[in-house]
Amino acid sequence: MIGLQPITIGLFLQQHVNKHSLSRIDLKALLAWATGLTQTQLITQSNRKLNSLELNQLEQAIQRRTQGEPLAYITNQKEFYSRTFYITPDVLVPRPETEELIDQVLTLLQAQPTAPYCIADIGCGSGVIGITLAAELPLSTVIAIDCSSKALQVAQQNAHQLKVHNIHFYLSNIFSYFETHTPTLQFDLIVSNPPYLAHNDPHLEQPELKHEPQIALTDQADGYSFYRQLAQESPKWLKNQGYLLIEHGYTQQQQILSYLEANHWGKTTPFTDLAGLPRMILAQK
Ligand SMILES: C[S@@+](CC[C@H](N)C(=O)[O-])C[C@H]1O[C@@H](n2cnc3c(N)ncnc32)[C@H](O)[C@@H]1O
Numbered sequence: 001m002i003g004l005q006p007i008t009i010g011l012f013l014q015q016h017v018n019k020h021s022l023s024r025i026d027l028k029a030l031l032a033w034a035t036g037l038t039q040t041q042l043i044t045q046s047n048r049k050l051n052s053l054e055l056n057q058l059e060q061a062i063q064r065r066t067q068g069e070p071l072a073y074i075t076n077q078k079e080f081y082s083r084t085f086y087i088t089p090d091v092l093v094p095r096p097e098t099e100e101l102i103d104q105v106l107t108l109l110q111a112q113p114t115a116p117y118c119i120a121d122i123g124c125g126s127g128v129i130g131i132t133l134a135a136e137l138p139l140s141t142v143i144a145i146d147c148s149s150k151a152l153q154v155a156q157q158n159a160h161q162l163k164v165h166n167i168h169f170y171l172s173n174i175f176s177y178f179e180t181h182t183p184t185l186q187f188d189l190i191v192s193n194p195p196y197l198a199h200n201d202p203h204l205e206q207p208e209l210k211h212e213p214q215i216a217l218t219d220q221a222d223g224y225s226f227y228r229q230l231a232q233e234s235p236k237w238l239k240n241q242g243y244l245l246i247e248h249g250y251t252q253q254q255q256i257l258s259y260l261e262a263n264h265w266g267k268t269t270p271f272t273d274l275a276g277l278p279r280m281i282l283a284q285k
Helices: 009-016 024-035 039-044 052-066 071-075 096-108 128-136 149-161 176-181 225-237 253-262
Strands: 077-080 083-086 118-122 141-146 167-171 187-192 238-247 268-272 278-284
Touching: 009 024, 024 039, 024 052, 024 071, 052 071, 071 077, 083 128, 083 149, 096 128, 096 187, 096 238, 096 278, 118 128, 128 141, 128 149, 128 167, 128 187, 141 149, 149 167, 187 225, 225 238, 225 253, 253 268, 253 278
Parallel strands: 118 141, 118 187, 141 167, 187 238
Antiparallel strands: 077 083, 238 278, 268 278
16 A cells, blocks of 8 residues: 655655545544654654654554544554543543543532542543543542453553552442442542443444444443433432532433433533533532
8 A cells, every 4th residue: 555665754644645535634643653753743854754664554554544443543542631541442432522521520629629539430441531530639539440351451551651549440330349348438429421322323333433342332222221320329329419420422411311300319410512512411419
């Protein structure tokens, strides 16, 4: 596909940007990954020649990307809230809209940003939510759980790489670890971005989603089972006036609000994301 002749970064970009069904952004991200240069250095060093190792890596990476594999699985990294996370096919690729959950938490806790909060991240995946909250709220403690041991390994590696120590990881089916080991534990905040696609959701057929773990995408039911369980069981694990903050699919807000209402939650506040789509709910016990 790519002639392995010595070629400069600038020329490579020029030649390949229209050749594949790849965006210029993706191509530049792959160039940065293969060369170890920043986006700015790609411009300032556009006359630098790509060596044969870099060209080989780029050839394979472009092929994988054009077959629909997410960029984050090829480069093994993804930016989230200005930190670089290690990402493998064992975890969901973190989505930019999930950063807005972080904004909501920090706004919510802004009154006392340094208070020692106890926070649960249910379904932590790569750990982006829990690790970011632990890093932004260094006096707080985050308990992050996932039912996938492979995902937990990735999350633990991220906490280690990012030098975040006020987070602890447990293998658990939602609250089951706490039921067994810490039945009286209570959190100030439970945050979750659970799998929310129904088993027959057509989005699951999209090429990029086909590369992601099914267990991170769908509850294998109607897409609402985690919300029903969180609405029902979270109050037991929250202090009085504690919060539940959930991310959900953009068509699901009304139905989830009705589950919260049926379970007698105090105040519920629905939020839209930056694209204006209904995307999150904050509920107070
Ligand atoms: C949508 S992903 C979210 C990952 C990460 N929090 C994020 O926002 O990028 C959902 C996560 O929930 C986990 N999960 C699925 N079923 C679970 C269960 N029954 N108990 C705990 N975690 C579960 C999956 O392994 C996956 O990591």
